[in-house]
Amino acid sequence: MPISPNQGSTGGGADVTLTGTHLANATAVLFGAKSATITANTATSVSVVAPSGAGVVDTTVSTAAGTSDPEPFYYIPPPVIVGVSPTSGPVAGGATITVTGRGLATTTSVAFGATVVTPTVVSDSQLTVVSPAHAAGVVALVVTARGGTATASVTFTVVGAPTVSGFTPLTGLPAGGTLVDITGTGLSTATGVTFGGVQAVFAALSSTRVAAIAPTHSLGAVSIVVTTTGGSVTAPGTFLYLLG
Numbered sequence: 001m002p003i004s005p006n007q008g009s010t011g012g013g014a015d016v017t018l019t020g021t022h023l024a025n026a027t028a029v030l031f032g033a034k035s036a037t038i039t040a041n042t043a044t045s046v047s048v049v050a051p052s053g054a055g056v057v058d059t060t061v062s063t064a065a066g067t068s069d070p071e072p073f074y075y076i077p078p079p080v081i082v083g084v085s086p087t088s089g090p091v092a093g094g095a096t097i098t099v100t101g102r103g104l105a106t107t108t109s110v111a112f113g114a115t116v117v118t119p120t121v122v123s124d125s126q127l128t129v130v131s132p133a134h135a136a137g138v139v140a141l142v143v144t145a146r147g148g149t150a151t152a153s154v155t156f157t158v159v160g161a162p163t164v165s166g167f168t169p170l171t172g173l174p175a176g177g178t179l180v181d182i183t184g185t186g187l188s189t190a191t192g193v194t195f196g197g198v199q200a201v202f203a204a205l206s207s208t209r210v211a212a213i214a215p216t217h218s219l220g221a222v223s224i225v226v227t228t229t230g231g232s233v234t235a236p237g238t239f240l241y242l243l244g
Helices: none
Strands: 007-009 016-017 028-031 037-041 045-049 056-063 069-076 081-086 088-092 096-102 107-112 115-117 120-123 127-128 137-139 141-145 148-151 156-159 163-168 178-184 190-195 201-204 209-214 220-222 224-228 231-234 240-241
Touching: 007 056, 016 056, 081 115, 081 141, 088 115, 096 141, 107 127, 163 231, 178 224, 190 209
Parallel strands: 007 069, 088 156
Antiparallel strands: 016 045, 028 056, 037 045, 056 069, 081 096, 096 127, 107 115, 107 141, 120 127, 137 156, 141 148, 163 178, 178 209, 190 224, 201 209, 220 240, 224 231
16 A cells, blocks of 8 residues: 655654555544544545654554555654855855755755755755845745755855955065955955956955955956955956066
């Protein structure tokens, strides 16, 4: 007697259908020792709402003619979210987010606020999901699996595109080492700063400031590009490498 689905949350509530023959007028459906609520019944099927439980239990259907052979039903605990990385992404979406935890193997969806997307399950302890397009702001990240739902302890921040209004000083030595103060907006999630395509050591000081150490570079004028989880922006003007 097939049962579908054959797993559900320890808290109960799963809609389960058992199929077979001579099932009309079922008097009881048991999950272990607990009775399920019958919601529909025909000669070939019984639909029920699973009660709460734990582990693996025998499921049986009883009619006036007797009781069916047992079918196993597997209770799954709710998922647990341990980590989310990164914790921010652009308003246009497209960022690959890794969620780690426990009980993630049966994950069916991940919600970013009210926007629901389908994840890629890597293992019971990890899944990846591509962030959807969303208005800038802070949203809750919620994982839904067969065992229930889990909300990440950290929120996900949807970040608008950064801006750069200027930087100082405007020049530096080819050997590098000049500390450059970059100002703008939306800079707190900076992930990279380049000078003429060369990666610089940097630190995001606030949403309006990033400090970067100009890397070694040949003589000439180069563009400074700041990349954040909200996107990339080229600073106005150029930084000039010249001899001292």
